[in-house]
Amino acid sequence: MTSHQTTQTMKPATAAKKLGVYLEATPAEFQEGVVSRTELNALQTDPPEWLVELRRTGPHPRPVVAAKLGISISGLARGGVTEALTTEQIDALKQEQPEWLQKERATQAEVRKETARIKEKNAERADEPRGPQA
Template structure:
């Protein structure tokens, strides 16, 4: 008796997250379907034009927006950014450099410095 290996699939929302794209901006057939691991790998390694364009111009999901602005997702929310943004909107925010963005970038830099410090610190044995 040999068992058939089933194909792993994921919801479109999970696949969009793994691809770093905003689900609502993907084609309807992508949103309504399921994606197998093989299909996901193909999309990552040889993205179709719609995916390349979406990654290039957006709209981008909040994790991508946060990374491009150099802030945390929480920092975006504190700054009032709750929706997906296009590449153009991200560039405009960078150019305007509002006070909240400067503050959140400084906070993010401090968090990263602290993480590095903790990583480098010698570990104490537990007692």
């Protein structure tokens, strides 16, 4: 008996998310088709020019914008950024340093510090010797 393996496919939105690109900026043939796991792997290992350019100049999806600005996606929303931004727009925001961006970066720094503190505390707790088991 031979096993028949079906090709695993995904919607373009899922593939765009995995590639870290804004779906609406991808070529029409990418948006309208389905992407197989093999095609996704090929796009990741040997990206075509449109993908390289999109990653370099954008527009970028909100998770990428947030990461480039060093803030959370929620912080973007609080700052009024709801659309995809280009690299040029992101660089302009970094230059301008609006008050909301400074505040969100400070908030993100506090979150990271607290996360590190909790991780360290949990590691210490895991290293503590335990009493005899009954």
